[in-house]
Amino acid sequence: DTGVSQDPRHKITKRGQNVTFRCDPISEHNRLYWYRQTLGQGPEFLTYFQNEAQLEKSRLLSDRFSAERPKGSFSTLEIQRTEQGDSAMYLCASSLAGLGDGGELFFGEGSRLTVL
Amino acid sequence: GQQLNQSPQSMFIQEGEDVSMNCTSSSIFNTWLWYKQDPGEGPVLLIALYKAGELTSNGRLTAQFGITRKDSFLNISASIPSDVGIYFCAGSTNKLIFGTGTLLAVQP
Numbered sequence A: 001d002t003g004v005s006q007d008p009r010h011k012i013t014k015r016g017q018n019v020t021f022r023c024d025p026i027s028e029h030n031r032l033y034w035y036r037q038t039l040g041q042g043p044e045f046l047t048y049f050q051n052e053a054q055l056e057k058s059r060l061l062s063d064r065f066s067a068e069r070p071k072g073s074f075s076t077l078e079i080q081r082t083e084q085g086d087s088a089m090y091l092c093a094s095s096l097a098g099l100g101d102g103g104e105l106f107f108g109e110g111s112r113l114t115v116l
Numbered sequence B: 001g002q003q004l005n006q007s008p009q010s011m012f013i014q015e016g017e018d019v020s021m022n023c024t025s026s027s028i029f030n031t032w033l034w035y036k037q038d039p040g041e042g043p044v045l046l047i048a049l050y051k052a053g054e055l056t057s058n059g060r061l062t063a064q065f066g067i068t069r070k071d072s073f074l075n076i077s078a079s080i081p082s083d084v085g086i087y088f089c090a091g092s093t094n095k096l097i098f099g100t101g102t103l104l105a106v107q108p
Helices: none
Strands: A005-007 A010-013 A021-026 A031-039 A043-049 A051-058 A065-068 A075-081 A088-095 A113-114 B005-008 B010-014 B019-024 B031-037 B044-049 B055-058 B061-065 B071-076 B087-093 B096-098 B100-106
Touching: A005 A088, A010 A021, A021 A088, A021 A113, A031 A065, A031 A075, A043 A065, A043 B096, A075 A088, A113 B005, B010 B019, B019 B087, B031 B061, B031 B071, B044 B061, B071 B087
Parallel strands: A010 A113, B010 B100
Antiparallel strands: A005 A021, A021 A075, A031 A043, A031 A088, A043 A051, A065 A075, A088 A113, B005 B019, B019 B071, B031 B044, B031 B087, B055 B061, B061 B071, B087 B096, B087 B100
16 A cells, blocks of 8 residues: 555543654655544644655644654654643645645545543 | 635435535635545545636546635535545645535435
8 A cells, every 4th residue: 555654543542641643655755744633624734844844833733742754754743741632633644746836635544532 | 723614514415416515715725626534534635626717527526626716616416325425625825724524415
């Protein structure tokens, strides 16, 4: 399978714990995006990378959230001191070209986080 | 976060009927895309539109990029049960902004 893959698919954790999600984009896609989706809503932008550089972060990305893409390939999204409001589906997506240049965004299956 | 206005919010139709949904924005976008999402899965790209006024088809799906670059519509002809899901529009500049979604239910 050469699509975007995310791990884990599901994570249940207790409030206050740290969690980390991993995303492996489609090979050769230099742009990688993280989105968050809550029930009944569309995906909301969190952050994106071009290669290893983090180019934009949403105001939704609080200080407890950190995303990295150290070698310009896979990315991790860490949430520290989780809160119940962090419960959501975290979606990763990648594109070959910039979206403004006709790039198309391809999504992984998501990582669902439940904070108890 | 910002989301686009998408309507209708939900549709309950009979198999074989045609479906139309649209998306509007107060901002101009360079690209409009339409995605379908099944429960517990990520969105899957259906159609991408790159030019104002562009009309594009993908099988039973047809989508148009509005002339003002602030809106788009998606039509599904002769709906079938597997069309069930949530449809999202998305406009892009350097990132995608998604609509609020249209839930489609198709009765066999």
